[in-house]
Amino acid sequence: MAQKYDPPKQSGLGQFIDSFFLMALVYAALLLPILLGLTGGATETVLPDGVTQIEAEDGTVTWQGLTWESLGQNPTMQAQWEKLGYDVEAAAEIITTRFDYSIAPLSLLITAIAIIGYFIFLVTMSEKEYREVIAEKFDARR
Amino acid sequence: MTDQALGQAQPQRINLLKVLGPAHVWALGVGIVLVGEFMGWNFSVGKGGAFGSLIACWVIGLLYTCVAMIDSEVTSTVAAAGGQYAQAKHTIGPLMAFNVGLYLVMAYTMLEAADALVTGDLIAIAAAQFGHPGLDPRPFVVLTIALLALLNYRGVFMTLSVNFVITAAAFTSIVILFIGVQPWNPGAVLQHQGLLTDLPYGWIGVLAAFQFGIWYYLGIEGTCQAAEEVRSAGRALPLGTMSGIITLLIAASLTWYITTGLIPWEYLGQDLAPLYTASTLTGSTVLHVFLFVGTIFSAVASANGCINDASRAWFSMGRDRYMPVWFGAVHPRYRTPFRAILFLIPIAVSFAFTGLLDQVITFSILSGLLGYTFMPINMHKFRKKWPLGSIRRGYVHPWHPLPAIVLLSLCTATYFAVFLGYGVQLLAMIGFYIVVSLWFAFHRYKYVRRGDQFTMPWPRPLGY
Numbered sequence: 001m002a003q004k005y006d007p008p009k010q011s012g013l014g015q016f017i018d019s020f021f022l023m024a025l026v027y028a029a030l031l032l033p034i035l036l037g038l039t040g041g042a043t044e045t046v047l048p049d050g051v052t053q054i055e056a057e058d059g060t061v062t063w064q065g066l067t068w069e070s071l072g073q074n075p076t077m078q079a080q081w082e083k084l085g086y087d088v089e090a091a092a093e094i095i096t097t098r099f100d101y102s103i104a105p106l107s108l109l110i111t112a113i114a115i116i117g118y119f120i121f122l123v124t125m126s127e128k129e130y131r132e133v134i135a136e137k138f139d140a141r142r
Numbered sequence: 143m144t145d146q147a148l149g150q151a152q153p154q155r156i157n158l159l160k161v162l163g164p165a166h167v168w169a170l171g172v173g174i175v176l177v178g179e180f181m182g183w184n185f186s187v188g189k190g191g192a193f194g195s196l197i198a199c200w201v202i203g204l205l206y207t208c209v210a211m212i213d214s215e216v217t218s219t220v221a222a223a224g225g226q227y228a229q230a231k232h233t234i235g236p237l238m239a240f241n242v243g244l245y246l247v248m249a250y251t252m253l254e255a256a257d258a259l260v261t262g263d264l265i266a267i268a269a270a271q272f273g274h275p276g277l278d279p280r281p282f283v284v285l286t287i288a289l290l291a292l293l294n295y296r297g298v299f300m301t302l303s304v305n306f307v308i309t310a311a312a313f314t315s316i317v318i319l320f321i322g323v324q325p326w327n328p329g330a331v332l333q334h335q336g337l338l339t340d341l342p343y344g345w346i347g348v349l350a351a352f353q354f355g356i357w358y359y360l361g362i363e364g365t366c367q368a369a370e371e372v373r374s375a376g377r378a379l380p381l382g383t384m385s386g387i388i389t390l391l392i393a394a395s396l397t398w399y400i401t402t403g404l405i406p407w408e409y410l411g412q413d414l415a416p417l418y419t420a421s422t423l424t425g426s427t428v429l430h431v432f433l434f435v436g437t438i439f440s441a442v443a444s445a446n447g448c449i450n451d452a453s454r455a456w457f458s459m460g461r462d463r464y465m466p467v468w469f470g471a472v473h474p475r476y477r478t479p480f481r482a483i484l485f486l487i488p489i490a491v492s493f494a495f496t497g498l499l500d501q502v503i504t505f506s507i508l509s510g511l512l513g514y515t516f517m518p519i520n521m522h523k524f525r526k527k528w529p530l531g532s533i534r535r536g537y538v539h540p541w542h543p544l545p546a547i548v549l550l551s552l553c554t555a556t557y558f559a560v561f562l563g564y565g566v567q568l569l570a571m572i573g574f575y576i577v578v579s580l581w582f583a584f585h586r587y588k589y590v591r592r593g594d595q596f597t598m599p600w601p602r603p604l605g606y
Contacts, residue, residue: 004593005591005592005593006462006590007588007589007590007591008588008589010466010467010589012468014466015380015466015467016467018466018586019465019466019485021581022365022465022578022581023489025574025577025578025581026248026574026575029505029570029571029573029574030493030496030501030502030505032570032573033501033566033567033570036566041219042563042564042565043563048565058478064187073406074336075285075336076333076335076337077336077337077406080333080337080404080405080406080409080423081406081409083423084409084423085421086409091408093410094408094409094412096563097307098342098343099188099189099343099347099350099562099563100563101343101346101347101562101563103226103562107565108561108565110569111557111561111565111568111569114569114572114573114576115557115572118572118575119515119519119577121576121579122238122241122579123234123238123519125235125237125579126230126234126235126237126238126239127234127235128235129236129237129587129592130234130235130236130237130606131606132592133235133236133592133593133595133596134437134596134602134603134606135592136592136593137592137593137595137596138602
């Protein structure tokens with residue numbers, strides 16, 4: 001028959017530190033990709049044939065050869081862009097930004113191992129703890 | 143104030159009030175999620191094009207149908223605050239339960255922060271349109287969260303009754319917009335023929351769109367958080383949850399149809415509030431006003447439901463000593479988990495003020511996704527440990543194990559979708575959950591009473 005486990009009493013300071021530690025970890029997870037400069041979707045600028053983009057030193061961008069047709073926009077699309085308050089150059093900033101879906105096999109492998117390993121750890125460790133819970137619930141004596 | 147901390151030696155334990163019916167469960171689930179039709183889902187258009195987003199909407203709708211089926215069976219049987227957290231305690235074990243509790247707290251607190259940000263931004267946009275540009279949205283963010291926290295503090299019945307009214311109003315605004323764009327008269331307002339294109343990224347873009355396809359429905363599983371406060375868990379939870387998912391499928395389809403008929407997909411894929419934008423493009427002031435109100439209501443309803451759900455999960459973890467026991471207190475008069483509600487408010491505000499909206503949304507989505515991955519494991523163990531007939535179930539879902547297998551397959555596909563474009567964030571979040579799991583297993587668990595984790599009046603599980 002299992003002995004009933006009597007947990008230690010946690011001090012107020014200990015409770016505060018535990019809460020603070022957990023929240024600090026959340027902020028670290030949020031900020032880490034920022035610090036590594038790897039936030040947001042992986043995008044790239046894809047210019048249509050015949051269109052060039054020149055960026056000046058002060059950051060202003062000028063376009064050459066830019067038309068609604070070259071951006072693949074038909075008259076209906078053009079009309080809706082204009083209703084939204086966009087001219088062709090402003091719309092081009094959005095239209096030419098595309099996601100980059102090229103896959104780095106090593107990165108994919110590391111991610112897959114991390115996720116699968118995490119769940120294996122969870123299930124395995126939980127199983128050990130669960131057996132203690134069941135033993136104490138159904139067999140324990142004080 | 144004479145509050146009572148649960149878990150300490152007390153002569154009588156104060157429980158949460160059992161006052162909710164199916165309509166409140168519907169309001170909780172749909173209230174949290176409906177904002178996803180007003181903002182966020184459209185990033186799936188950016189990742190996969192308009193048709194890619196529609197396919198993602200349907201496929202992820204299937205994922206959530208599996209979630210709702212599994213949840214309805216387990217929650218109607220494990221009727222305890224904390225929802226999936228309480229399920230994990232009884233079927234898998236403490237470490238899994240701790241993680242599931244954290245998924246819930248993180249998913250809802252970050253969604254709440256995003257909702258409040260949208261509310262503030264929309265008020266600023268509307269102010270600019272009425273001649274007051276440059277309005278600072280931050281006071282509105284704080285005010286929104288503070289007022290909703292007060293509502294939650296004062297009682298769950300009024301909180302979810304308010305949610306029912308504003309959620310129904312927000313849903314009605316989508317229906318009114320749908321009627322206003324005359325779907326029976328293609329070309330008059332809606333321009334699908336000129337705006338819809340082929341898949342811009344091919345089928346890999348469709349797969350990538352699954353990531354934000356989740357936003358159409360993220361949070362419907364929150365209905366389980368009301369398990370301890372419904373009058374009849376066996377009736378209210380399945381009815382509220384399944385009617386909720388049907389409402390969301392209808393709202394998602396209407397939303398896609400309206401917006402893709404008015405907005406070029408490249409713009410739609412990065413817009414802040416696409417239904418509101420669609421209403422402005424109709425040229426109708428009435429629709430414009432309806433959608434402004436609808437969008438605000440949806441964001442407020444979502445934040446309100448998120449405060450409710452995150453606090454229940456945090457409260458439950460405190461009550462069980464997974465987190466400091468101080469959080470496991472019930473207000474003696476209002477019978478709400480008031481310390482958990484108050485503790486999470488400044489955290490939500492600080493998330494909102496980081497300015498990292500995409501990070502916050504991605505963390506919320508990933509926490510939700512991890513929670514969905516837990517469910518097939520949970521369902522498998524639940525049926526294995528207590529086969530049908532061994533305990534009284536409020537509801538038995540059909541075709542087991544098919545929903546669990548489909549759910550696990552779709553979760554795997556969605557991890558890959560997140561990897562496509564947001565791989566670093568995915569690894570950072572998994573890293574976070576690995577570190578906190580080690581912290582729990584090797585530090586925090588020593589404060590947990592072992593046998594007290596199992597509270598259901600069930601027989602010993604098979605195999606133990």
